[in-house]
Amino acid sequence: MNKIVIYGISLLALLLACKSGKEETTKEQKPKNILFIAVDDLRPELNFYGSNHIKSPNLDKLAGESLVFNRAYCNVPVCGASRASLMTGARPTRKRFINAYTKKDSDFPEAISLPMLLKQNGYTTISNGKIYHHKTDDKNAWDEMWQPDGLWSYALPESQEIRKNTRRGLPMEMAEVHDSVYRDGKLALKVIKDLQKLKQEKQPFFLTMGLMKPHLPFTAPKKYWDLYDRERIELPESYIQPESTPRQAFHKYGELRNYENIPKDGHLPDDLAKELIHGYYACVSYIDAQIGLVLDELKRLELDEDTIVILWGDHGWNLGDHKLWCKHVTFETALRTPLIIKVPGKTSGQKTNAITEYIDIYPALAELIGLDIPETVDGKSFVPLIEGQSQEKDWAVSKFKDAVTLIKGDLFYTEWIKDDGIAYAKMLFDHKTDPLELDNLAEKPDYQEKVAILAKELRAKWGKDFLSK
Ligand SMILES: [Ca+2]
Numbered sequence: 402m403n404k405i406v407i408y409g410i411s412l413l414a415l416l417l418a419c420k421s422g423k424e425e426t427t428k429e430q431k432p433k434n435i436l437f438i439a440v441d442d443l444r445p446e447l448n449f450y451g452s453n454h455i456k457s458p459n460l461d462k463l464a465g466e467s468l469v470f471n472r473a474y475c476n477v478p479v480c481g482a483s484r485a486s487l488m489t490g491a492r493p494t495r496k497r498f499i500n501a502y503t504k505k506d507s508d509f510p511e512a513i514s515l516p517m518l519l520k521q522n523g524y525t526t527i528s529n530g531k532i533y534h535h536k537t538d539d540k541n542a543w544d545e546m547w548q549p550d551g552l553w554s555y556a557l558p559e560s561q562e563i564r565k566n567t568r569r570g571l572p573m574e575m576a577e578v579h580d581s582v583y584r585d586g587k588l589a590l591k592v593i594k595d596l597q598k599l600k601q602e603k604q605p606f607f608l609t610m611g612l613m614k615p616h617l618p619f620t621a622p623k624k625y626w627d628l629y630d631r632e633r634i635e636l637p638e639s640y641i642q643p644e645s646t647p648r649q650a651f652h653k654y655g656e657l658r659n660y661e662n663i664p665k666d667g668h669l670p671d672d673l674a675k676e677l678i679h680g681y682y683a684c685v686s687y688i689d690a691q692i693g694l695v696l697d698e699l700k701r702l703e704l705d706e707d708t709i710v711i712l713w714g715d716h717g718w719n720l721g722d723h724k725l726w727c728k729h730v731t732f733e734t735a736l737r738t739p740l741i742i743k744v745p746g747k748t749s750g751q752k753t754n755a756i757t758e759y760i761d762i763y764p765a766l767a768e769l770i771g772l773d774i775p776e777t778v779d780g781k782s783f784v785p786l787i788e789g790q791s792q793e794k795d796w797a798v799s800k801f802k803d804a805v806t807l808i809k810g811d812l813f814y815t816e817w818i819k820d821d822g823i824a825y826a827k828m829l830f831d832h833k834t835d836p837l838e839l840d841n842l843a844e845k846p847d848y849q850e851k852v853a854i855l856a857k858e859l860r861a862k863w864g865k866d867f868l869s870k
Contacts, residue, residue, distance in 0.1 A: 431603075431707070432522075432523075432605045432770045433605065433770055434599070434707055434709070435711065435770075436608050436609075436699065436708050436709070436711070437532075437607060437608065437609040437711055438609075438692060438695075438710065438713070439532055439609065439610070439714075439715060440612045440615075440688060440712065440713070440714045440739070441480065441611070441613050441614065441615070441616040441714070442617075442716070442718045443615060443685065444717055444734075444739070445714070445737055446685075446720070447464075448460075449461055449464035449741075450469075450739070454629075455686065456629075456682075457685055457689035458689065459692050459696060460741075462693075463743060464741050464750065465750040466743045466748060466750065467744075468743075468744070468786060468787055469750070470755075472737070472753075473738050473740035473757045473758075474736045474737055474738065474758055474799055475715065475759045476492060476498075476759050476797075476798070477799060477800055478716040478717060478730065478731070478801050479500055479501050480534050481534030482498040483715045483716050483759065484503075484534055484715055485498050485503045485505040485533065485538070487760065487762055488514045488539065488763070489513075489777065489778070490760045490762070490763030491509055491777055491779050492780075492863075493800055494864060494870045495868055495870075496870055497509060499802075502535075504535050505533060505538050505539045513775045513777060514542050515607075515762075515763045516539065517541065517542035518767060518775065520543070520607075524604060525599060525607070526542060526543050526544050526545075527546075527607070527608050527609060528543045528611070529547050529588060529591055529595070529610055530547075530584070531613050532609050532611040536548055549584040549585075549591065551584050554574075554620045555571070555618070556574065560574050560576075568659050569618070569659040571660060572619065573680040574618065575622075575623050575683070576620070577623045579622070580687070583620060585612045585687065585688055588611070588612065588613075590694075592695045596699060597702065599704075614684040614685075615718075617656065617657065617660065617727075619677065619680025619681055621680070625684070625687045628683070631675060631679050634679055636675065637720065637722045638837060639734075640722075641723070641724060641839065642725075643839050643840070643841070646839075646841050647828055647841070649826050650723075650804075650815070650828055651723065651725060652730060654725060654727045656726075656727040656729070657726045657727055677721075677726070678720055681720055696710070706746075709743065709744050709770075710742070711742045712740070712741050713739065714738045716735060716736070717733070717734050717737050718734070719732070719734050730804075731799060731804045731805075732838050733808075733838060734838075735801075738759070742765075742787070744769060753786050755791070756794070756795055756797050757783050757786075757797070758780060758797040761780040761781055763778055763780055768782040769787075795810065796809040798862050798864075804818075805818060807859040807863075809855075809858070811831055811832040811833040812831055812832070812851075812855065813829070813832065814829045814859060822860070822868050827843035827844070829842040829852060830842065
């Protein structure tokens with residue numbers, strides 16, 4: 402095609418654009434919306450990660466239109482801290498972003514959070530459901546903060562009565578009720594209403610959907626329990642706690658034991674373990690359906706081509722792996738997370754094995770919509786991966802309490818350290834030969850040189866303020 406022809410086509414396009422008027426120009430200039438879906442305690446045990454037993458057709462469909470991160474890691478495996486870190490793009494330190502109760506406002510008040518950056522740049526920002534752990538955290542960043550009402554997580558009066566009279570209530574519930582009786586069903590209806598309202602607005606939006614399941618208790622409508630046959634549910638292959646693994650690596654899963662009918666000590670009976678796995682699967686299918694309702698509405702309103710959709714779980718979860726339940730450890734099962742991003746016109750189901758940390762999400766979203774990244778952000782944008790390029794960074798650092806983990810290539814190296822940075826226990830797994838993390842190499846004579854290199858690298862990568870702040 403010669404220059405004159407190209408010029409002719411460009412001129413024609415320009416004339417057509419002018420003819421269609423202001424509306425066309427506005428659409429052209431409006432930055433992409435962001436639909437930000439957070440799922441509490443979601444494991445990457447999903448079909449697009451190679452599993453084939455959880456029924457999640459809506460997540461599967463979204464993954465087919467997205468870039469799927471096969472190796473995304475949270476920076477701290479506990480709700481509140483993971484979320485505050487992700488929303489600020491800032492790395493946890495020894496004293497910052499510690500536990501479930503972490504608040505962005507207390508731990509890092511001066512950081513410009515992602516919703517704040519977007520609000521400052523003309524976005525309508527809405528927090529729906531569980532985004533931060535605390536319902537009022539970072540409230541100046543939001544135009545609206547909304548929570549579904551409802552007493553706890555239970556639908557049945559008898560379960561609510563038990564909850565009222567005990568510390569945590571029942572660990573599971575199967576109820577023959579409509580999806581909207583539980584809070585995530587109410588959440589989906591609210592997000593749908595928001596989409597209908599935002600469709601009419603001129604500003605771009607940052608609309609969030611913070612789902613509360615599959616977090617304990619595993620409560621879901623019966624039809625989702627009915628998708629699975631308990632007889633076919635198996636305990637994980639890694640249902641063992643090897644002697645070579647440091648004792649610090651395990652815990653007694655106090656979070657689960659706070660619920661009724663869970664033994665206060667010792668490992669769970671197999672039947673109970675399988676019932677819990679069944680309940681977890683039911684909850685994943687339930688939230689999948691709620692996400693599907695929202696994504697269908699996004700399409701029906703013809704907003705899908707103008708909206709980036711990102712879905713993440715706040716950390717991994719042990720569903721019996723290592724004979725553990727819940728999070729709060731540095732095994733890969735607690736650190737690895739589901740992460741998918743749909744960027745219209747750019748993603749169509751690609752998968753990447755590049756290592757990504759959750760602090761990388763903030764700078765990537767900022768870059769995608771053309772905003773400068775604040776200095777308080779420690780993460781590195783993964784936009785090159787969306788563009789089909791490779792990325793230099795091939796590591797992640799996660800931490801929980803005294804444990805810090807360097808993930809690099811196939812190696813997962815954890816040290817438990819004291820305040821002065823000296824290690825008092827070590828753990829090293831090579832996923833090339835030991836993907837289930839059952840053979841700790843850190844104390845083996847043949848690996849001491851490797852351990853020394855990793856120890857040095859861990860300190861170089863955990864951030865300059867790791868010990869002091
Ligand atoms: Ca969580």
